[in-house]
Structures are given as structure tokens and as C-alpha cells.
Amino acid sequence: MIESLLVANRGEIARRIIRTAKRLGIRAIAVHSEADAGLPFVTEADEAVCVGPANPAQSYRNVEAILAAAKSTGAQAIHPGYGFLSENADFARTVEASGLIWVGPGADAITAMGDKINARNLMAAAGVPVAPGTTDPAADLDAAVAAAAEIGYPVMVKAAAGGGGMGMGVATDETALRTEYDKVRSFAERMFGDGSVLIERYFPRVRHVEVQILGLADGRVVALGERECSVQRRNQKLVEESPSPAVSPELRERFLAAAVRAGEAVGYRNAGTVECLLVPRQRDFEEDGAGSEEFFFLEMNTRLQVEHPVTELVYGVDLVEEQLRVAAGLAPTFDPDALAPRGHAIELRINAEDPKRFLPGPGAIKTWVEPTGEGVRVDSGYTEGNTVTPFYDSLMAKLIVSGATRAEAIERARAAVAAFDLTGPKNNLPFFAELLENDEFLSGDYDTGIVSRMR
CATH class of the missing domain: 3.40.50.20 (Rossmann fold)
Structure with a gap:
């Protein structure tokens, strides 16, 4: 070691x-x-x-x-x-x-997955479903307009080198596309030093589901279940849970198999995440909440994810320990052929931000008392007396709860949110208290538009 x-x-x-x-x-x-x-x-x-x-x-x-x-x-x-x-x-x-x-994963895998267009093409070649979109960057506005006409509106305009929900815009027609293309390209050049733009079909109602993979030292790639990440603001996650309430056992098998193929296609080692869009059939979604069997590759994050604790609690592993073992050339602590989920886990990202508009609100922490109890875990970066500065991401802590069922995890989450005594910076605990009473969230039948509908 x-x-x-x-x-x-x-x-x-x-x-x-x-x-x-x-x-x-x-x-x-x-x-x-x-x-x-x-x-x-x-x-x-x-x-x-x-x-x-x-x-x-x-x-x-x-x-x-x-x-x-x-x-x-x-x-x-x-x-x-x-x-x-x-x-x-x-x-x-x-x-x-x-x-x-x-x-972490090898540099070649990071490079291969770092460009969204290259990643899409690699995944398609490996038999992983991808959404309709461009196989090359849209070199100019005319190329973007032609691509969108072929794909069909609405379309997502993405920075090929982007990530974390940044460098994205939606166009419902050609006029909007002309505006979004220039905006995304300018942002991408400024933020990533690469103005390449991808045009992809946009699905108005969609769920964001991802799979945790681990490339082992012996060359095998294993999948440790999926996480639901559809509670988002500005395309950035606020809540994650595992397993996803939208994924049936049959669909889970397909998700995990596709994620393993994705990892194998780039010789993946160490921890990574294959992110996908799960598209519900609109009629079924509105009438009875039944999910579609259609999902598409979104991107691969070649690192440990913020939301990795929900997988740890459901699968009983320490993913950081597994990362270290892979890096050292050691076998995992678990049997790769006997992975099985147990119970349900939910993570809430406690940010220093306004709970209504989600604007950053840094400041000195006057009170910081973390909740405790069965099934409650807090991964925090701060404590009482520290100051949340404006120089970095607003994430202060992750409140992770687990239970035998989703209902039990939600009950523990309610109690934990109420018990988290945090004063000083603005924080989004009031938003989570509201979410945990929201009928749409409680039903498990929600999509990435849930936060906007709450606001």
C-alpha cells in the first residue's frame, strides 16, 4: 500500500x-x-x-x-x-x-473523455447509446444551423471541452441557436481555452442518472450501481440518491452493462462515473410516471464524484480506499462478482447560497452543529469559526442519510436537516426542508425541471 x-x-x-x-x-x-x-x-x-x-x-x-x-x-x-x-x-x-x-485514471483515458465530441464518438463505437448529435465540432454558425436542422429542434449547444454543467445553452429555433452558439463559443474560449461546440438533441423532460465504475488493477471494469442526480439548479446537482427510483431491475442491467463497456473502451483504471440521460415517454410520464427504456450517454467524469458517498453507503465500500488500492496495484476489498446494493441513500449538498435564487452567500460561520444519529453522515469542509470565502465553490458540506428504504432515508433526511444548526453564511438548508415535503420528489417521479417548478 x-x-x-x-x-x-x-x-x-x-x-x-x-x-x-x-x-x-x-x-x-x-x-x-x-x-x-x-x-x-x-x-x-x-x-x-x-x-x-x-x-x-x-x-x-x-x-x-x-x-x-x-x-x-x-x-x-x-x-x-x-x-x-x-x-x-x-x-x-x-x-x-x-x-x-x-x-486516478490514466492520462490517455482523461484525454479521450475530456472532449465531449470525441467521447460521444468513442462510446457510439463501443455500443453505448448516444443522443442524436454532431460527430465533429460545429466549425461556424452556418455548420451549427445545418446540424440543428438535421437533428431537429430543440437542441443543446455545448462546449466540447466543458464540464460540471458549464458552457451549455438550449435553442428552440434558429434565432435562439444563433444567440446561444455565439454565447457558448465565447464562454468556452474564455473558460476552457477551446471554443469547440457540440450540437445535440435536447430533451425537455429528462432524468440525469449516472453509474459508478471502478477500473481494477487486474484490468477488469466493474459497476457499483447507479445514482439519480436530477435535482439540479443551473445544470448543477443539489441532491443525489441511490438507487434511482426511476430504474427498474431490467433497465439497471442495461445501464451497468453500458457503463462497463464505456470503461473498457478506454482501458479505464480507478474510479470514474458514466453519466447518462434517461428520457421518459412523455405520455407515460404525464399519465402514470412510467419511465422509458431509452437512455443516452452524456459524459464520463474521470475522477471521484462529489456524490460518491451514496454509493459507498449502498454498497458498503470506501471508494477512496479502493482508489488507493488500484493505484498501488492491489486487489479490491470486495468481491467484484458479488456486488449487491443494500438499502437507500440520499445526499444533500449544503452550499453557502441563497435558498431561493441560489446565489452565493459567503461569510463567517457563527454556529456549526452537525446532525447525528443512525444513518446520518456529514462530510464537511468547515466548522464553527471558519470563513467561507468567495474564492472557491460554495459547497460547505454534504449531508448523507441512509435507510433500509427510500421512505426511511427521507424521514432521516428531514430530521437531519432540521437538526443541522448553521448560522453565518447564507445556506440552502431551507430549500432541502421544502424539497423533502414536495410531493413530486416524494413520489420518486421527478425530472431535472423539479427545482424550477418549485420556484
Whole structure:
């Protein structure tokens, strides 16, 4: 097993990785910005190194500073968490070229899945369903208009190099397409340094379902069930649950088989997620909530997901430990041929944001008392006395609840939300209290438009 691990991230995910590392007897090393010096992940690490000022480009995305920290502390491996450099193929290659172990998929897999158009084409070739869309970037507006006419409106205009719900727009006709194309292309060039645009069929009512995969050290790819991620604002997730209330046993088999094929197509190793769109038949959706058997590949996230804890609770595994074992060339702790889900788990992302408009609301934390009890887990990045700064993502903590059934998990979630005493920054706990009483959510028959309908 790896003996020393540098965590190239911050907040709750850094703290969560450090927790597993220390449980396994691995020396845990944190890197942090000047703004994060007092956060729990820094104080709980065995060693911590400041790698720059608050600006992420000068700290958490500063490759030279992170590698220098690894060298000075004698780190043997680097875990990138999610965000920042986690899906940067050049960083992965540089880490390995420096003689360090990269705790993640190979750089070639990251590169293959990093471009949405290339990923779509690879998946189609592997027999994974993809939505109607372009097989090459729409080189200019005329090409985008021609593609949309062939695909049929409405269409989604996407940044090919984008991710995390960023760089996307919907066009219902040619006039809207002309506006969205220019907007998405400009955003993509500014944010990702790549203005390539993908045109894809847009489904007005859809569910977002993803599959957790793990590429093992022996070359096998296994799937650890699906997660429902349809509670979103601005195409970004707020709630995830496993198993999905929309997925039948027969559909689950198809989902998992497609995800395994996706991983095998790129020789995937370590943890990753295959994200899909599940399209309900509109008539059935409106009359009786019956789901369609139609799903399409959306993208592959070549890293550990924010929502990985719901899979951990349902499958009884520690995915960070499994990541470390794969990186070290070791067998998993579980039997890949005997994976079976048990119970139900729900994750709520506690953000420093206005619960009505979801606008960021950073500030000093005056009170922070986490809920406890059976089936309640909190993965937090902050505690009382810390300050949520405006420099990073607004995620403060993840409240994860589990139970024998979905109904029991929801009851525990209600109690946990009510017991979470958090004052100082704005937070979205009131939104979750509302969601957990919403008839559409309680029925399990919801889609990605649920938040907009609540507002």
C-alpha cells in the first residue's frame, strides 16, 4: 500500500480523503492556499504546505508548487480529488513523470473523455447509446444551423471541452441557436481555452442518472450501481440518491452493462462515473410516471464524484480506499462478482447560497452543529469559526442519510436537516426542508425541471 499521500485539493473532499488515508496508516499531506490555512483539512493532515495565495491559479492549480510540495514532504502519491487538476491529463502525466503515483485514471483515458465530441464518438463505437448529435465540432454558425436542422429542434449547444454543467445553452429555433452558439463559443474560449461546440438533441423532460465504475488493477471494469442526480439548479446537482427510483431491475442491467463497456473502451483504471440521460415517454410520464427504456450517454467524469458517498453507503465500500488500492496495484476489498446494493441513500449538498435564487452567500460561520444519529453522515469542509470565502465553490458540506428504504432515508433526511444548526453564511438548508415535503420528489417521479417548478 502507498505510504504517503499528498491531497491536491481543499475543503470537504480533501478532508474526506485524509480521513481514509489516516485510517489506513498512510501519512496524509495537505496543500492549501493562504485563504484556507485555518480549515479542518489543513489541521487534520499529518503535514501541510501552503502553495500560494487565494487565487486557485496560483495555488490549487499551480502544478509547480504542488509538485514542489510533494518533493519537499517525501510524498509517494498524489490524489487530486475532484475539480481543480483532477481531470487535467497533462498534470497526471507530469505526476507520473516525476516518479509519483497518480491516484486516478490514466492520462490517455482523461484525454479521450475530456472532449465531449470525441467521447460521444468513442462510446457510439463501443455500443453505448448516444443522443442524436454532431460527430465533429460545429466549425461556424452556418455548420451549427445545418446540424440543428438535421437533428431537429430543440437542441443543446455545448462546449466540447466543458464540464460540471458549464458552457451549455438550449435553442428552440434558429434565432435562439444563433444567440446561444455565439454565447457558448465565447464562454468556452474564455473558460476552457477551446471554443469547440457540440450540437445535440435536447430533451425537455429528462432524468440525469449516472453509474459508478471502478477500473481494477487486474484490468477488469466493474459497476457499483447507479445514482439519480436530477435535482439540479443551473445544470448543477443539489441532491443525489441511490438507487434511482426511476430504474427498474431490467433497465439497471442495461445501464451497468453500458457503463462497463464505456470503461473498457478506454482501458479505464480507478474510479470514474458514466453519466447518462434517461428520457421518459412523455405520455407515460404525464399519465402514470412510467419511465422509458431509452437512455443516452452524456459524459464520463474521470475522477471521484462529489456524490460518491451514496454509493459507498449502498454498497458498503470506501471508494477512496479502493482508489488507493488500484493505484498501488492491489486487489479490491470486495468481491467484484458479488456486488449487491443494500438499502437507500440520499445526499444533500449544503452550499453557502441563497435558498431561493441560489446565489452565493459567503461569510463567517457563527454556529456549526452537525446532525447525528443512525444513518446520518456529514462530510464537511468547515466548522464553527471558519470563513467561507468567495474564492472557491460554495459547497460547505454534504449531508448523507441512509435507510433500509427510500421512505426511511427521507424521514432521516428531514430530521437531519432540521437538526443541522448553521448560522453565518447564507445556506440552502431551507430549500432541502421544502424539497423533502414536495410531493413530486416524494413520489420518486421527478425530472431535472423539479427545482424550477418549485420556484
